[in-house]
Amino acid sequence: MSEIPVLKGNTKKQRYESLVAALYQDVFRYAFWICKSKPMAEDLVQETFLRAWRSLESLQNDKAAKAWLFTILRRENARQYERYRPELIDIDGQSIAESVNNEPDNKMDRELLHNAINRLESEYREPLLLQVVGGFSGKEIAEILELNNNTVMTRLFRARGKLKSEFGLSTEIDE
Amino acid sequence: MDELEFRKRVYANPRDLDDDILEAARANPELQKIADETLAFEDSLVPLIESTEAPEGLLTQLLSIPEKDELASETAASTSSNVSPIRARKQSFFQYYAVAASLVLAVGILFSFSVNGGPSSADIVFGNELLAHLHHDIEEIDDITNGATYEILDLDEVNFSMANAGTRLVSYGPAQEFEVRSAKPCEILPAYKSAHLVLEGSHGAVSVIVINNSPVDVEFNIRDDRFNGIVVPMEQGNMILVGEKNEDLNQFASMFSGNVEWVI
Numbered sequence: 001m002s003e004i005p006v007l008k009g010n011t012k013k014q015r016y017e018s019l020v021a022a023l024y025q026d027v028f029r030y031a032f033w034i035c036k037s038k039p040m041a042e043d044l045v046q047e048t049f050l051r052a053w054r055s056l057e058s059l060q061n062d063k064a065a066k067a068w069l070f071t072i073l074r075r076e077n078a079r080q081y082e083r084y085r086p087e088l089i090d091i092d093g094q095s096i097a098e099s100v101n102n103e104p105d106n107k108m109d110r111e112l113l114h115n116a117i118n119r120l121e122s123e124y125r126e127p128l129l130l131q132v133v134g135g136f137s138g139k140e141i142a143e144i145l146e147l148n149n150n151t152v153m154t155r156l157f158r159a160r161g162k163l164k165s166e167f168g169l170s171t172e173i174d175e
Numbered sequence: 176m177d178e179l180e181f182r183k184r185v186y187a188n189p190r191d192l193d194d195d196i197l198e199a200a201r202a203n204p205e206l207q208k209i210a211d212e213t214l215a216f217e218d219s220l221v222p223l224i225e226s227t228e229a230p231e232g233l234l235t236q237l238l239s240i241p242e243k244d245e246l247a248s249e250t251a252a253s254t255s256s257n258v259s260p261i262r263a264r265k266q267s268f269f270q271y272y273a274v275a276a277s278l279v280l281a282v283g284i285l286f287s288f289s290v291n292g293g294p295s296s297a298d299i300v301f302g303n304e305l306l307a308h309l310h311h312d313i314e315e316i317d318d319i320t321n322g323a324t325y326e327i328l329d330l331d332e333v334n335f336s337m338a339n340a341g342t343r344l345v346s347y348g349p350a351q352e353f354e355v356r357s358a359k360p361c362e363i364l365p366a367y368k369s370a371h372l373v374l375e376g377s378h379g380a381v382s383v384i385v386i387n388n389s390p391v392d393v394e395f396n397i398r399d400d401r402f403n404g405i406v407v408p409m410e411q412g413n414m415i416l417v418g419e420k421n422e423d424l425n426q427f428a429s430m431f432s433g434n435v436e437w438v439i
Binding site for chain 1: 183184188225228230233236240
């Protein structure tokens, strides 16, 4: 189960501010990994929170806030970038450079892993990111992606299997 | 529990293993190895994904959305009933500082051929978007390259489109020199305004695009199988010149460099 933000305050603006403070890092992280670009992720996050602000009254249950935001973001990403999706590029360690543990050998592995995640097909990358970034359960991911739970679990299995196979670790993802 | 079933359940959620999985691992060293290996891999994967931090300033921008949105609504209501809410919002939200005045600033094009480094990753993504946009408009570019009859536009017509990106041509020099065949607002990056002129060059159509996003760090080239281009940073945005591979774009750059003004 994902962590539950507490939307404090009595006014709409106070509730919005607590929503931003609690979740903007996770929302940005998710945006970055699905669109592979920090400038695009920043635009996406701004658009997501603008839409959230405008429809905050429709959020009836604070426990669903993170899933709600991630769903808005996914739709916005599809709407904005479905026509002009750039080709995959190496991101020059944009996120890697910010890591605390950044020793040279480790950095090389991290870059390989970074690129391996980016190469994952979106059907595998998305549930993986929802699980790792969002902390969502299989059931929650199934609801966000509008899939059944078994499909989600299979995709998570395959996502990790594909990543591990890139590093020469044993997998049996074809079964 | 067989190995495949074990792998499926461990891979699907390595951080939350059920008791029967743990028990199976304890009873079978091979399965234990799979579980250990998967958890070790997870120890690399999760910190990498979580290491991405939001840019400095994003929090402030997000917190200011309510005020900007309210201002945008008021502006839209007071200016024109024909302005759609989305368009009005984008004008105010992303160009908040542009609505107040009509101060005209001359722009000097920054020919910064830096030797210290190439374009940033963000600039490369931007370059990809520009090329994608050209291919979106490929029909018109092909028409002009192939000599289809397009009316030559006058300065007012050109500036009508360039105003979309907050720019204008100061003089008609460049347009007269190269004959602007098409000028229209376009959308390259969401939330940023841009205009796309198509001129007739020596080897086919030449696109001149102005966009009011952040200036790129250094001037850099873009290319694909067909086109070559230059992205030139300006004070308030970027100017991009793109032509067929053998087109000399420098003449266009120098021609336009002194003739584009940014209006804020």
